[in-house]
Amino acid sequence: xxxxxxxVALPMAxxxxxxxxxxxxxxxxxxxAVALALALAVIALSLIGSxxxxxHMGGWTAPIGINLVLDGTSKLMLAVIAVVTFSVVLYCPTxxxxxxxxxxxxxxxxxxxxGMNGVVLxxxxxxxxxxxxxxxxxxxxxxAFGCERDELxxxxxxxxxxxxxxxxxxxxxxxxxxxxxxxxMAHLSQKIAEVGGLAGGDVVAAGKASPLLVxxxxxxxxxxxxxxxxxxxxxxxxxxxxxxxxxxxxxxSGLLIKAIGVYALARVLFSVIGVHxxxxxSTVLMGLGAVSMIxxxxxxxxxxxxxxxxxxxxISQIGYVVLGIGLATPLGxxxxxxxxxxxxxxxxxxxLNAGAVEYRTxxxxxxxxxxxxxxxxxTGATSFLASMSIAGIxxxxxxxxxxLIIVACFQAGRWGYALIAVVxxxxxxxxxxxxxxxxxxxxxKEKWQNIREVPVLMAASMVLLAVLCLATSVLAFxxxxxDGLEQGLRNDRFLGAAQRSLTDREGYVTRALSPAxxxxxxxxxxxxxxx
Amino acid sequence: MKNLAAEEREGMSVIxxxxxxxxxxxxILYGLYxxxxxxxxxxxxxxxxxxxxxxxxxxxxxxxxxxxVSMLPISRAAMLDCxxxxxxxxxxxxxxxxVGNVFFKNFLPHxxxxxxxxxxxxxxxxxxxALKVTASLVLALVALSVLRVKAxxxxxxxxxxxxxx
Amino acid sequence: MVYLLCLVxxxxxxYGVLTQRNLIKIIISLAVxxxxxxxxxxxxxxxxxxxxxxxxxxxxxxxxxxxxxxxxLPQAMVLTAIVIGVGVLALSMVIAMRLYHxxxxxxxxxxxKLRG
Numbered sequence: 001x002x003x004x005x006x007x008v009a010l011p012m013a014x015x016x017x018x019x020x021x022x023x024x025x026x027x028x029x030x031x032x033a034v035a036l037a038l039a040l041a042v043i044a045l046s047l048i049g050s051x052x053x054x055x056h057m058g059g060w061t062a063p064i065g066i067n068l069v070l071d072g073t074s075k076l077m078l079a080v081i082a083v084v085t086f087s088v089v090l091y092c093p094t095x096x097x098x099x100x101x102x103x104x105x106x107x108x109x110x111x112x113x114x115g116m117n118g119v120v121l122x123x124x125x126x127x128x129x130x131x132x133x134x135x136x137x138x139x140x141x142x143x144a145f146g147c148e149r150d151e152l153x154x155x156x157x158x159x160x161x162x163x164x165x166x167x168x169x170x171x172x173x174x175x176x177x178x179x180x181x182x183x184x185m186a187h188l189s190q191k192i193a194e195v196g197g198l199a200g201g202d203v204v205a206a207g208k209a210s211p212l213l214v215x216x217x218x219x220x221x222x223x224x225x226x227x228x229x230x231x232x233x234x235x236x237x238x239x240x241x242x243x244x245x246x247x248x249x250x251x252x253s254g255l256l257i258k259a260i261g262v263y264a265l266a267r268v269l270f271s272v273i274g275v276h277x278x279x280x281x282s283t284v285l286m287g288l289g290a291v292s293m294i295x296x297x298x299x300x301x302x303x304x305x306x307x308x309x310x311x312x313x314x315i316s317q318i319g320y321v322v323l324g325i326g327l328a329t330p331l332g333x334x335x336x337x338x339x340x341x342x343x344x345x346x347x348x349x350x351x352l353n354a355g356a357v358e359y360r361t362x363x364x365x366x367x368x369x370x371x372x373x374x375x376x377x378x379t380g381a382t383s384f385l386a387s388m389s390i391a392g393i394x395x396x397x398x399x400x401x402x403x404l405i406i407v408a409c410f411q412a413g414r415w416g417y418a419l420i421a422v423v424x425x426x427x428x429x430x431x432x433x434x435x436x437x438x439x440x441x442x443x444x445k446e447k448w449q450n451i452r453e454v455p456v457l458m459a460a461s462m463v464l465l466a467v468l469c470l471a472t473s474v475l476a477f478x479x480x481x482x483d484g485l486e487q488g489l490r491n492d493r494f495l496g497a498a499q500r501s502l503t504d505r506e507g508y509v510t511r512a513l514s515p516a517x518x519x520x521x522x523x524x525x526x527x528x529x530x531x
Numbered sequence: 532m533k534n535l536a537a538e539e540r541e542g543m544s545v546i547x548x549x550x551x552x553x554x555x556x557x558x559i560l561y562g563l564y565x566x567x568x569x570x571x572x573x574x575x576x577x578x579x580x581x582x583x584x585x586x587x588x589x590x591x592x593x594x595x596x597x598x599x600v601s602m603l604p605i606s607r608a609a610m611l612d613c614x615x616x617x618x619x620x621x622x623x624x625x626x627x628x629x630v631g632n633v634f635f636k637n638f639l640p641h642x643x644x645x646x647x648x649x650x651x652x653x654x655x656x657x658x659x660x661a662l663k664v665t666a667s668l669v670l671a672l673v674a675l676s677v678l679r680v681k682a683x684x685x686x687x688x689x690x691x692x693x694x695x696x
Numbered sequence: 697m698v699y700l701l702c703l704v705x706x707x708x709x710x711y712g713v714l715t716q717r718n719l720i721k722i723i724i725s726l727a728v729x730x731x732x733x734x735x736x737x738x739x740x741x742x743x744x745x746x747x748x749x750x751x752x753x754x755x756x757x758x759x760x761x762x763x764x765x766x767x768x769l770p771q772a773m774v775l776t777a778i779v780i781g782v783g784v785l786a787l788s789m790v791i792a793m794r795l796y797h798x799x800x801x802x803x804x805x806x807x808x809k810l811r812g
Contacts, residue, residue, distance in 0.1 A: 016616040
């Protein structure tokens with residue numbers, strides 16, 4: 001039995017069933033959620049070794065049916081989503097004792113996971129929209145979960161902006177369907193290549209491209225860019241991420257903006273529309289990435305609210321990822337994907353730390369904290385590790401991914417972007433040194449004399465993510481082959497495979513349209529599938 | 532209708548109530564027809580479910596919230612909601628269990644062309660979806676109207692008209 | 697030409713989202729924009745003098761039916777999009793109601809506890 005659809009089906013089943021659990025036995029919901037997250041993590045990690053394939057749902061082969069495509073990029077994203085989700089779910093049971101309605105929380109949480117897994121796996125553009133909406137609607141409800149004033153306001157703003165972005169995406173899909181007659185991504189890719197693409201992606205020749213295709217590309221960048229919180233579409237993020245309950249902040253900032261934002265954008269632009277190095281789309285992506293980096297870190301340096309500062313840093317680091325991916329060279333794309341993985345790990349850890357501090361002290365203002373290292377050693381240590389990771393200090397994973405992005409910029413001849421990346425990294429370091437100084441080091445304030453460390457499960461999840469911060473830097477070592485980074489990328493089976501799947505458009509088409517599932521066709525009489 | 536004073540009586544007048552009694556049955560029957568013939572004529576699970584939910588809503592508009600909640604308690608609607616969704620999931624998963632490998636496969640026998648008993652799992656999917664949509668919409672509309680909201684209230688003053696669990 | 701009207705409707709919806717001050721009016725503008733996109737998607741499948749995509753005949757008339765009917769795929773897509781829109785609308789209504797409870801007003805310029 002192929003486990004691929006289980007990645008979407010299992011969390012959905014959990015999401016449907018959990019509200020049925022009676023209120024007295026809410027411990028069952030915790031156990032079920034953790035078990036499901038563990039099962040998903042095991043399946044995702046086992047899928048890394050399995051061959052790339054397409055799974056045709058319902059037996060209908062693409063492009064008539066909807067197919068799920070498993071290639072290197074999907075494997076990377078599935079692994080990231082599953083492992084970080086498991087760590088965050090460990091954090092949930094003790095943190096959520098402050099809220100009522102635990103069953104509904106887990107139900108929405110699992111639906112969000114199902115949506116993200118669906119976005120990562122699907123091979124059909126409209127199906128991508130549907131799963132993106134599932135994940136987004138679940139996240140709107142989760143941001144508003146505590147029903148405090150700022151949570152509701154942030155959720156409303158996020159809802160309106162997110163919906164407008166989804167309508168842009170749907171409009172783009174409608175335009176592509178109008179011109180090319182299909183919504184299957186691989187089939188679209190074939191047809192766009194026949195039509196001539198964006199005129200080879202050359203900036204000079206962009207005037208010769210079909211205007212409808214250019215309009216659709218712009219709509220995709222606007223719509224999916226808002227989901228990915230690129231500047232100038234970032235306005236919802238600094239309100240939504242701090243106000244949400246902490247596990248949700250970690251999930252949103254660590255996974256959602258990447259799975260449904262950056263991954264969807266990369267998949268649509270690379271595999272369907274086609275990005276060439278030095279072309280118009282590549283330039284736009286790099287420009288947006290650079291602006292996000294600068295604006296995010298400049299606005300973050302001035303913040304005194306712990307979680308809001310982390311939210312602005314999310315914008316900045318997503319700028320790094322989009323810059324790397326926008327370079328469209330093999331090293332650039334691989335570096336961008338590596339930074340995506342790293343950011344998922346250390347940003348979730350940072351948000352969980354902020355939540356732990358808030359859980360014990362009740363405040364998010366940096367000015368009121370001080371010397372928490374003496375009372376909360378685990379939180380302080382993991383926070384120190386995560387801060388060093390995001391600032392790019394060796395031997396943590398952030399250093400390697402940022403180094404690779406900067407090296408990729410140099411190799412592509414983009415000196416300006418490399419300089420921007422270095423400067424932003426220095427500013428990030430400054431910002432996190434401020435956080436560490438005011439929150440954890442320094443003299444212990446009077447009112448914090450009696451606080452204790454966070455409960456075991458919360459501490460365990462933070463330690464798990466901290467260990468991952470160190471462990472994922474191993475992935476970078478495999479790229480340093482003796483023949484140079486390019487050769488190391490070609491031989492690598494995790495990051496290199498992810499990069500190859502994204503940039504190789506013809507390979508995606510052949511893989512996605514292959515009839516991989518053997519079934520005995522029953523005698524159908526040609527009736528169409530009614531809704 | 533009980534003989535209540537004008538302020539206490541919920542819902543609308545006697546004429547509206549009587550007509551609603553008659554009309555509501557037709558609406559629910561029509562909704563069931565749309566659901567059952569979903570694989571042959573336009574409609575199906577979602578549209579039929581919306582019509583069924585409207586049938587219930589007419590009852591609430593004409594007779595007041597308490598009458599509707601006494602017929603369909605909130606907890607019951609929530610349970611039906613989840614059951615409907617899980618039924619749909621089971622039908623999709625059944626393709627995986629029974630036929631071998633394929634998620635969502637239409638594994639029940641396809642009957643004769645354009646007959647009522649045809650098209651495999653699609654009519655069953657329609658029923659499950661209609662169940663979920665009806666329960667969800669009734670729940671959503673009851674939740675929107677049952678909660679009595681006071682402007683500018685604080686946490687403790689958030690009162691509900693009918694006990695929600 | 698009719699596609700242009702759909703775009704105009706979408707622009708009206710976007711204008712409402714951007715400029716209205718009342719929460720409920722913002723939600724209604726969002727619904728208008730969503731309807732515009734759905735109408736655009738359905739109209740893409742239109743074929744001049746086409747029939748509705750409901751089969752009624754025998755198997756021999758199938759080929760003629762396929763040539764004469766409008767495209768059913770956008771209709772299926774729009775059904776899904778409408779359901780998604782209903783979900784978003786219901787959620788936004790509940791959030792607006794809870795906001796009214798907290799702040800006492802539907803005016804978005806007064807609901808400004810969070811800085812920019």
